[in-house]
Amino acid sequence: MKMEGNTILITGGASGIGLAFAERFLEAGNDVIICGRREDKLQAAKQKYPALHTRVCDVSKPADREALYTYVTSEFPELNVLVNNAGIQQRVDVLCATRDWNDYSQEIAANLEGPIHLTLLFVPHLRSRESAAVVNVSSGLAITPAAWAPIYSATKAGLHAFSMTLRLQLADTNVEVIEILPPAVNTDLGGIGLHTFGAPLDVFADGVFDGLRSGKSEIGFGGTQERLQFTKSEVNEAMRSMWLNFLHNNPEFRKDV
Numbered sequence: 001m002k003m004e005g006n007t008i009l010i011t012g013g014a015s016g017i018g019l020a021f022a023e024r025f026l027e028a029g030n031d032v033i034i035c036g037r038r039e040d041k042l043q044a045a046k047q048k049y050p051a052l053h054t055r056v057c058d059v060s061k062p063a064d065r066e067a068l069y070t071y072v073t074s075e076f077p078e079l080n081v082l083v084n085n086a087g088i089q090q091r092v093d094v095l096c097a098t099r100d101w102n103d104y105s106q107e108i109a110a111n112l113e114g115p116i117h118l119t120l121l122f123v124p125h126l127r128s129r130e131s132a133a134v135v136n137v138s139s140g141l142a143i144t145p146a147a148w149a150p151i152y153s154a155t156k157a158g159l160h161a162f163s164m165t166l167r168l169q170l171a172d173t174n175v176e177v178i179e180i181l182p183p184a185v186n187t188d189l190g191g192i193g194l195h196t197f198g199a200p201l202d203v204f205a206d207g208v209f210d211g212l213r214s215g216k217s218e219i220g221f222g223g224t225q226e227r228l229q230f231t232k233s234e235v236n237e238a239m240r241s242m243w244l245n246f247l248h249n250n251p252e253f254r255k256d257v
């Protein structure tokens with residue numbers, strides 16, 4: 001995708017990976033709109049980067065997605081890039097998944113329904129721009145699912161499949177489809193202090209921007225792109241060793257069973 005002169009909407013742009021992308025897009029000469037659920041986080045981001053535009057939106061809610069689409073296309077008709085970044089991650093032990101279904105389904109609504117619905121809403125608008133892109137932030141876990149985060153892994157595999165189908169359907173159009181597959185990156189994903197074992201955020205974001213500049217349509221980091229070539233037995237082996245490693249490091253996960 002072209003790296004400057006865009007108008008870009010980043011969902012979940014007030015923290016973590018979304019904010020790191022927002023900083024870099026601003027610096028490269030783009031207009032950037034970020035959204036998220038927490039007004040205070042959006043305001044803190046705006047205080048740091050006054051050029052940012054902010055909007056409260058919960059992408060897990062269909063009405064919020066529609067309101068976001070209406071707001072952005074009327075206030076920023078030059079919008080030409082949608083970055084579906086917002087996401088949550090929950091650890092779920094299927095042996096004691098007794099919480100209300102809404103607690104589980106919100107992960108599907110935020111991570112999968114949100115990006116699909118926003119894409120369907122925005123594609124006709126993106127088609128009207130000279131050059132445009134949909135950028136989906138999935139995960140390395142789309143390829144090698146994490147057994148401790150079964151719903152999350154399913155949503156990311158779904159987003160990976162959706163990105164592939166979208167790319168093929170839009171192949172002969174002005175809309176590029178880019179998927180970013182992060183490895184573990186040190187952010188607040190899943191709760192503060194849970195993602196401290198991953199890649200430093202700035203190093204990861206710089207690596208992704210190298211990938212964007214070089215025109216890649218699937219951008220990994222630290223080996224996640226290579227996972228796309230894994231055989232079935234390599235996927236199974238990676239999953240198994242990740243699961244055993246997780247249980248070793250998180251004995252409380254199964255303590256009540």
Ligand SMILES: NC(=O)c1ccc[n+]([C@@H]2O[C@H](COP(=O)([O-])OP(=O)(O)OC[C@H]3O[C@@H](n4cnc5c(N)ncnc54)[C@H](OP(=O)(O)O)[C@@H]3O)[C@@H](O)[C@H]2O)c1
Pocket residue numbers: 011012013014015016017018035036037038039041057058059060085086087088089110137138139140181182183184185186187188189190195198
């Ligand atoms: N960090 C990793 O290790 C890692 C690895 C692979 C993939 N990813 C993916 O990268 C993306 C960004 O995650 P992150 O690591 O940067 O985590 P993060 O620091 O927790 O950031 C997630 C952002 O999404 C927003 N968000 C969450 N639910 C939302 C909703 N329903 N509506 C609108 N905004 C919402 C959050 O803001 P509010 O809470 O204010 O809404 C927050 O700003 C996610 O899709 C995640 O799955 C991360």
